[in-house]
Every structure is written in C-alpha cells, then in structure tokens.
Amino acid sequence: MSGKSTDKAAVKKAPAKKTSTKKAPAKSAASPKAKQDAKHTPDNRCEAQDPHPENAPRALTPESGAALFEDARSRLEEVFEALDIHPDAQARLRQPSLSLQVSVPVRMDDGSLKSFPAWRVQYDTSLGPAKGGIRFHPEVNQHEVTTLSFWMAVKCAVAGLPYGGGKGGVQVDAKALSSLERERLARGYVRAVADVIGPDRDIPAPDVNTDATVMGWMIDEYEAIVRAKAPGAITGKPLSLGGSPGRVEATGRGALKVLDLWADREKRTPEKTTLAVQGFGNAAYHFARLASAKGYRVVAISDSSGARYDAKGLDVEALKGDKDKHGKLAKTRRGKALTGEELLALNVDVLVLAALENQLHGDNVESVQAGAVLEIANGPVTSDADTVLTQRKIPVLPDVVANTGGVVVSYFEWLQNRAGQAWSEQTVNERLDALLDDQAGRVFDRAAHESITLRQAAYRQGIERISEAILARGNCKHCH
Ligand SMILES: NC(=O)C1=CN([C@@H]2O[C@H](COP(=O)(O)OP(=O)(O)OC[C@H]3O[C@@H](n4cnc5c(N)ncnc54)[C@H](OP(=O)(O)O)[C@@H]3O)[C@@H](O)[C@H]2O)C=CC1
Numbered sequence: 487m488s489g490k491s492t493d494k495a496a497v498k499k500a501p502a503k504k505t506s507t508k509k510a511p512a513k514s515a516a517s518p519k520a521k522q523d524a525k526h527t528p529d530n531r532c533e534a535q536d537p538h539p540e541n542a543p544r545a546l547t548p549e550s551g552a553a554l555f556e557d558a559r560s561r562l563e564e565v566f567e568a569l570d571i572h573p574d575a576q577a578r579l580r581q582p583s584l585s586l587q588v589s590v591p592v593r594m595d596d597g598s599l600k601s602f603p604a605w606r607v608q609y610d611t612s613l614g615p616a617k618g619g620i621r622f623h624p625e626v627n628q629h630e631v632t633t634l635s636f637w638m639a640v641k642c643a644v645a646g647l648p649y650g651g652g653k654g655g656v657q658v659d660a661k662a663l664s665s666l667e668r669e670r671l672a673r674g675y676v677r678a679v680a681d682v683i684g685p686d687r688d689i690p691a692p693d694v695n696t697d698a699t700v701m702g703w704m705i706d707e708y709e710a711i712v713r714a715k716a717p718g719a720i721t722g723k724p725l726s727l728g729g730s731p732g733r734v735e736a737t738g739r740g741a742l743k744v745l746d747l748w749a750d751r752e753k754r755t756p757e758k759t760t761l762a763v764q765g766f767g768n769a770a771y772h773f774a775r776l777a778s779a780k781g782y783r784v785v786a787i788s789d790s791s792g793a794r795y796d797a798k799g800l801d802v803e804a805l806k807g808d809k810d811k812h813g814k815l816a817k818t819r820r821g822k823a824l825t826g827e828e829l830l831a832l833n834v835d836v837l838v839l840a841a842l843e844n845q846l847h848g849d850n851v852e853s854v855q856a857g858a859v860l861e862i863a864n865g866p867v868t869s870d871a872d873t874v875l876t877q878r879k880i881p882v883l884p885d886v887v888a889n890t891g892g893v894v895v896s897y898f899e900w901l902q903n904r905a906g907q908a909w910s911e912q913t914v915n916e917r918l919d920a921l922l923d924d925q926a927g928r929v930f931d932r933a934a935h936e937s938i939t940l941r942q943a944a945y946r947q948g949i950e951r952i953s954e955a956i957l958a959r960g961n962c963k964h965c966h
C-alpha cells in the first residue's frame with residue numbers, strides 16, 4: 487500500500503490533467519438514437535435521457551470500440567513476447583473464433599416493430615465451450631463484445647475453468663423498454679443465436695442490464711427451440727429453473743475474497759481500509775454490502791446519475807433502499823452529493839471500479855489518489871492509464887482475477903445442472919472461496935516471484951493455459 491491516509495477519505499481537487507497519448511473515449515449521456523427513442527417512450531416507462539450528463543458513462547462509438555479491442559490485444563502481444571508463445575497459438579489468439587451479428591426484431595407495445603443490432607462472439611474454445619454474459623446497452627457494438635469475449639477467455643483460463651471465452655450484446659436502451667418488450671427482446675435474441683449456443687457450445691449468463699429474470703425467459707425460449715430440458719445452456723437463472731444459490735451475489739463475493747487475499751498479504755485489516763465504489767448494480771451492490779458487513783468502510787458509491795459520500799461510512803443497505811425507491815442516486819439525500827468524476831479522485835485506500843470499461847483513462851488517471859484499484863467491471867482501466875498507475879506504484883487488482891466470482895459460480899451452476907444436483911449456498915460459497923484461494927493465490931505468487939504486476943501475472947497464467955490447449959489439439963486442425 488502506498489501509505490495513504492486511512493481515516494480521511496477526503497475529496498480533493500483533481501490535479502491538472504496530463505496529456506494522454508491515447509484518446510479518451512468520448513462521454514455523453516446517451517446516443518442520439520437512444521434520445522430519439524426516449525421521445526416515443528410512453529409515460530409509464532423509465533426516462534431514457536439522463537439529466538446529469540457529467541456523470542454519464544461513455545458513448546462507445548465504433549471507433550472507440552475498435553480502440554478498446556486494440557488496447558486489449560496490446561496486452562496479449564506483451565504476453566506473446568514475454569513468454570515466447572508458439573506462433574500457431576499466437577495466430578489463433580489474435581482474432582475471435584466466431585463472431586455472429588444478428589438483428590433482433592421486437593414488436594413494441596405501441597404496435598410498431600423495432601429491430602435491435604445484436605452480437606454473440608466466441609473468442610477461443612480450446613479449453614471448453616464458450617462462456618460469458620449478455621449485455622443490454624445502447625452503446626454495445628461488435629468491437630466491445632469481441633473485447634469482452636477475449637477477456638472472458640483469459641478470465642476462465644486464469645480461474646482454471648474448462649471454458650473458452652464468449653460474450654453477447656444487444657444495442658438497446660433496456661431501461662426504456664417495458665417488461666414485456668424486454669421479454670420479447672430476450673426471446674428474440676435467443677432465437678437469433680440458438681444455432682451457436684448450448685451446454686456444450688456456448689453458455690450465456692447475465693451481464694450489464696440483464697439478470698436472473700432475463701435468463702429465465704432465455705432458457706425457456708432455448709428449451710422450446712431444442713424441444714428438451716437443457717438447463718446447462720444458460721447460467722444465472724432463477725433458482726426455480728435450476729439456478730444456483732449464491733450466483734446473484736457471486737461477482738461481489740468473489741471480488742471481496744480477492745480484496746481480502748490482497749489485504750492479508752499487505753497486512754491490512756478491513757477496519758483500516760476505506761473504499762469508494764463506482765457503480766451500484768448487481769456486482770457493486772453485493773460487493774459493497776458484503777465488504778461493509780466485513781468491516782471495510784465504504785465511504786462513497788456512485789451510479790450513472792452521480793455519487794453519495796460519507797467519510798464515516800455509508801449505510802449500504804439504506805442507500806440501496808433509497809436507490810430502489812428513487813431510481814437514481816442523484817435523487818437521494820443520504821451523505822453528500824459528488825459527481826462520478828469526484829468519486830474517482832477520492833483519497834481512499836481502494837478505488838473499486840464496478841460499472842463499465844474505460845473509466846480510468848489517460849485524461850483522468852493523474853487525479854486518482856487511491857492507494858489501490860480493484861477492478862470488478864471488465865476493462866475499467868485503459869492500458870495507458872494502467873501504465874501510469876504502475877509508475878505511481880498504485881497496485882491494480884485486475885478484472886480477470888477480481889471479477890471471476892460470477893463465472894465461477896456459473897460454472898458451479900452448470901455442473902449442478904449436468905449432474906442433476908442442487909448444492910447448498912454454503913457449499914457454493916465454500917467452493918468459490920477455495921477456488922479463489924488457489925487460483926488467485928497463484929497469480930499473487932507469480933507476480934511476486936517474477937516482479938511483475940498482478941495483471942501481467944494473470945495474463946501470463948491465462949494465455950499459457952489457452953496456448954497449451956490450442957497446441958494439444960494438434961497441428962493440422964486449423965490449416966487444411
Ligand atoms: N453481473 C455479473 O455477474 C458480472 C459483471 N461483471 C462486470 O461488472 C460490471 C457491472 O456489471 P453489473 O453489476 O452486472 O451490471 P448492472 O447493470 O447490474 O449495474 C451496472 C451499474 O453501473 C452503473 N454505472 C454505469 N455507468 C456508470 C458511471 N459512469 N458511473 C457510475 N456508475 C455507473 C449503473 O448505474 P445505474 O444504476 O444508474 O444504471 C449500474 O448501477 C460490468 O463491467 C460487468 O461486465 C463482471 C463479472 C460478472
């Protein structure tokens with residue numbers, strides 16, 4: 487830890503911005519299309535327009551999406567170079583194995599028909615069937631889904647799971663849809679990708695703006711298409727359809743376990759550790775709730791509308807109640823209001839990024855005052871920002887280790903479905919803990935042993951395992 491104050495989580499003015507070599511992703515409230523859609527939204531649905539554009543996540547344009555993939559691939563090239571990976575494996579790993587773009591038509595409640603662009607990408611399946619969530623977001627594009635599927639491949643390999651990487655996305659403002667429209671969209675998506683998914687091919691799960699309810703609709707549609715019960719085709723399902731106890735909070739629980747492992751090695755106690763959490767969705771909420779129960783002091787939390795801050799520690803459950811009631815943190819009154827950018831610059835022990843990718847980039851990384859960064863979101867730190875954090879000796883607990891809890895418990899769900907078993911929540915949590923102790927522990931050891939960052943250690947671990955599987959499959963498969 488870099489000796490930051492633990493009892494004063496002060497809001498300080500951010501230092502002057504440093505010019506970045508890479509362009510920061512553009513940030514805006516919503517895409518023009520989403521705004522246009524919002525005009526046609528009947529009164530009983532959520533507003534699509536955000537009244538706080540300064541807190542808006544980002545507009546991931548096709549250009550910034552392409553930059554995201556190039557950024558991710560640069561980390562791959564670094565591993566190729568460091569480990570002298572076989573050229574055949576390099577060739578396989580530079581591109582996704584399968585990339586499917588579809589258009590999902592949805593009959594809207596007002597009788598009109600809308601078509602939503604959507605993707606399913608399988609990055610590499612040498613270790614097993616592809617695995618990864620489905621995201622509903624207005625700015626999803628092919629590059630983003632490809633990058634997310636690449637990260638899934640690395641993550642599954644780092645965790646030692648028998649899976650490749652996959653990811654899906656629908657370009658839609660899900661909050662502007664009614665529940666029935668969302669259900670039609672979820673079912674339409676499954677019909678469009680049914681040929682490439684399945685328990686032995688590619689197993690979707692929840693991600694941003696999708697949850698157990700959506701997975702319930704999806705598995706029902708999938709089973710209707712294949713005319714058989716196939717619960718192992720989708721994970722993150724409701725318990726009544728073969729979901730696993732513990733899956734809903736698994737990402738947050740796993741991230742807390744990784745934070746604990748790191749804190750233990752740093753001889754740091756929860757009570758002496760302040761946290762600022764970006765995001766208040768599935769992953770962030772359960773993380774903040776469990777961390778707070780363990781004694782960590784959660785001093786700030788944000789959503790896409792803004793942040794709330796209390797130096798003495800926020801009551802996470804009460805804040806969740808406020809968010810459920812008002813929809814947005816900006817409309818709540820607990821603690822003090824901050825902007826999303828101010829949260830990123832708080833002087834806390836650990837800055838927890840649990841929203842979306844590209845949140846720390848070349849233009850705002852200098853303002854970070856936290857002692858460490860925990861990545862629960864996928865790809866929340868660009869590689870140029872990562873370099874700056876390393877230079878400033880701010881450790882980053884990387885996404886491909888820190889957010890593995892979700893996919894690990896998805897794996898447990900798939901195992902239970904295939905064996906016709908139902909584990910208790912205690913069993914699930916104990917097995918999650920044991921797996922992370924082992925696999926995340928190896929990453930920590932490797933980083934220390936080779937004097938490299940945790941991200942470099944994790945990537946080396948994952949890419950080595952995938953490459954070995956690629957080569958074990960023989961020489962002629964990919965070139966006849
Ligand atoms: N769910 C899972 O099992 C896993 C998720 N992840 C990753 O974790 C991240 C979050 O996913 P998940 O929690 O499932 O998604 P959710 O859709 O449940 O939540 C996303 C949260 O991020 C908030 N948000 C969006 N933009 C910003 C911003 N600029 N500043 C602050 N908050 C913002 C949203 O705000 P609002 O509430 O206002 O919409 C929402 O609270 C993603 O990167 C996802 O890929 C990784 C592994 C597994």
Ligand SMILES: O=C(O)CCC(=O)C(=O)O
Nearest residue numbers: 618619691693892893896
């Ligand atoms: O649970 C899963 O299968 C995948 C979760 C996911 O999408 C992720 O880890 O990013």
